[in-house]
Amino acid sequence: MLASARPDSQARGFTGLPRWIWAPAALGALFVVVPPAGILARVDWADFVLLVTSESSLAALRLSLGTAAASTAVVLLLGVPMAMALARGTLPGLRVLRALVLLPLVLPPVVGGLALLYTFGRLGLVGRWLDVLGVQLAFSTAAVVMAQAFVSLPFLVVSLEGALRTAGGRYEAVAATLGASPTHAFRRVTLPLVLPGLASGLVLAFARSLGEFGATLTFAGSLQGVTRTLPLEVYLQREADPDAAVALALLLVAVAAAVVGLAYGRRGLR
Amino acid sequence: MKRAVSAALAALVLSTAPLLAGCTPPSGERSLTVFAAASLRQSFTEIGEAFEAAHPGVRVALNVAGSSDLAAQIAQGAPADVFASADTTTMDRVTGAGLADGDAAVFATNVLTIAVAPGNPDGITGLADLSLPGLRLVQCAPQVPCGSAAQAAAARAGVDLAPVSEEPTVTDVLGKVISGEADAGLVYVTDVRGAGGAVEGVAFPESAAAVNRYPIAALRGAREPELAREFAAFVAGAEARKVLEDAGFGAP
Numbered sequence: 001m002l003a004s005a006r007p008d009s010q011a012r013g014f015t016g017l018p019r020w021i022w023a024p025a026a027l028g029a030l031f032v033v034v035p036p037a038g039i040l041a042r043v044d045w046a047d048f049v050l051l052v053t054s055e056s057s058l059a060a061l062r063l064s065l066g067t068a069a070a071s072t073a074v075v076l077l078l079g080v081p082m083a084m085a086l087a088r089g090t091l092p093g094l095r096v097l098r099a100l101v102l103l104p105l106v107l108p109p110v111v112g113g114l115a116l117l118y119t120f121g122r123l124g125l126v127g128r129w130l131d132v133l134g135v136q137l138a139f140s141t142a143a144v145v146m147a148q149a150f151v152s153l154p155f156l157v158v159s160l161e162g163a164l165r166t167a168g169g170r171y172e173a174v175a176a177t178l179g180a181s182p183t184h185a186f187r188r189v190t191l192p193l194v195l196p197g198l199a200s201g202l203v204l205a206f207a208r209s210l211g212e213f214g215a216t217l218t219f220a221g222s223l224q225g226v227t228r229t230l231p232l233e234v235y236l237q238r239e240a241d242p243d244a245a246v247a248l249a250l251l252l253v254a255v256a257a258a259v260v261g262l263a264y265g266r267r268g269l270r
Numbered sequence: 271m272k273r274a275v276s277a278a279l280a281a282l283v284l285s286t287a288p289l290l291a292g293c294t295p296p297s298g299e300r301s302l303t304v305f306a307a308a309s310l311r312q313s314f315t316e317i318g319e320a321f322e323a324a325h326p327g328v329r330v331a332l333n334v335a336g337s338s339d340l341a342a343q344i345a346q347g348a349p350a351d352v353f354a355s356a357d358t359t360t361m362d363r364v365t366g367a368g369l370a371d372g373d374a375a376v377f378a379t380n381v382l383t384i385a386v387a388p389g390n391p392d393g394i395t396g397l398a399d400l401s402l403p404g405l406r407l408v409q410c411a412p413q414v415p416c417g418s419a420a421q422a423a424a425a426r427a428g429v430d431l432a433p434v435s436e437e438p439t440v441t442d443v444l445g446k447v448i449s450g451e452a453d454a455g456l457v458y459v460t461d462v463r464g465a466g467g468a469v470e471g472v473a474f475p476e477s478a479a480a481v482n483r484y485p486i487a488a489l490r491g492a493r494e495p496e497l498a499r500e501f502a503a504f505v506a507g508a509e510a511r512k513v514l515e516d517a518g519f520g521a522p
């Protein structure tokens with residue numbers, strides 16, 4: 001397309017993308033897209049419905065959806081204030097704190113599980129006091145939610161903090177001059193502004209919770225209907241019944257893809 | 271562009287191939303790749319060293335994982351010379367697929383035991399004590415060998431076990447007992463021995479209902495078929511027997 005006089009169509013027509021970009025980009029896309037297709041090729045379609053509707057599969061699916069929803073709620077309640085504080089707050093040492101709270105992002109999940117175990121486990125730093133109070137987290141569904149929230153919280157914080165920084169604080173400043181309290185401005189100005197960032201952060205957190213494996217196994221254990229989520233069921237089934245494991249893996253991929261597609265598809269319509 | 275992509279793909283595959291096959295041996299050295307069940311890690315490291323000492327110029331590369339994982343890797347064409355499994359069922363899958371060179375031979379046995387915290391604070395004396403109210407028991411899921419063994423032993427003893435968690439591997443069970451999350455766990459005798467004092471073992475007679483047999487076989491695709499057969503024979507020999515016994519394994 002020839003560059004026209006209108007600046008917006010000019011911006012759209014000329015991308016400035018070097019041609020060589022396409023080769024590594026295509027390689028990267030193949031690297032990500034082919035393995036899920038590999039699962040598709042291994043699915044035993046004749047027994048697929050039977051395999052994914054078995055009692056243990058349904059129990060795992062229910063538990064996974066329930067715990068991922070619960071951990072996403074926890075992430076929402078804690079993550080939004082965290083992102084606000086990190087993006088807008090003026091506190092000495094905030095940058096160090098920022099690096100620390102994003103640690104679960106780079107921590108291998110098994111290590112995260114061990115960290116939770118040594119903190120909230122029966123003999124852990126906090127856990128021994130909880131034990132005295134009669135609260136036992138290990139082997140409970142609450143432990144699954146904790147493990148998921150621990151690993152997915154940074155996803156929301158990073159996503160929302162980025163959106164807050166991009167939006168800037170000038171609208172809130174205007175709202176303040178018009179007499180709005182900080183809480184009122186947060187609710188009526190900031191939140192609507194960063195809603196897309198918040199939504200994508202929540203989707204990422206939910207998807208990460210759905211796929212959580214290492215920290216759950218290390219910290220919560222594995223019992224049908226209580227702590228054995230879909231990824232743990234897949235891991236267990238592949239020992240005894242690889243066909244069931246593949247069918248469940250596909251189910252997990254489908255649920256995750258549906259969640260991501262739903263959120264990003266809607267954003268695309270805007 | 272298509273050519274550039276396939277060239278890049280080929281480069282990627284070629285660059286990772288040595289990693290997948292373990293380390294490539296320096297020229298002049300012969301390398302033997304042994305796939306061994308996780309519970310054999312310690313013993314096979316020692317046995318491998320003894321084999322290297324008896325065969326100058328030979329390097330034994332050990333790949334340790336769960337037996338089913340290893341069998342799946344072998345079925346997918348992983349470069350292995352010898353396979354040692356923790357149970358006969360998994361080995362049967364490999365020999366049944368025609369992947370073994372000759373028959374598999376059982377070289378060791380292993381039985382379950384109850385792992386408890388050092389000093390046995392709950393005073394557990396046998397399987398029946400594991401169903402005491404409030405006692406947190408962890409065992410393997412019935413889908414894996416250590417779990418089916420636990421079920422068989424419980425059936426022999428006539429007790430109903432209600433674990434708070436059914437783990438996918440025996441090391442996960444051991445970990446839960448060591449960390450104090452669980453009060454008791456059903457693991458193998460060799461796991462307690464390998465934990466070196468972090469847990470205590472309580473033997474129970476019903477473990478005889480489920481004895482795990484460890485078979486070994488040289489593999490069809492071996493790059494060193496002669497050496498592979500020699501290693502399998504070496505594992506069944508007196509020197510290896512001593513190492514296995516020290517680790518808590520029983521005689522075949």
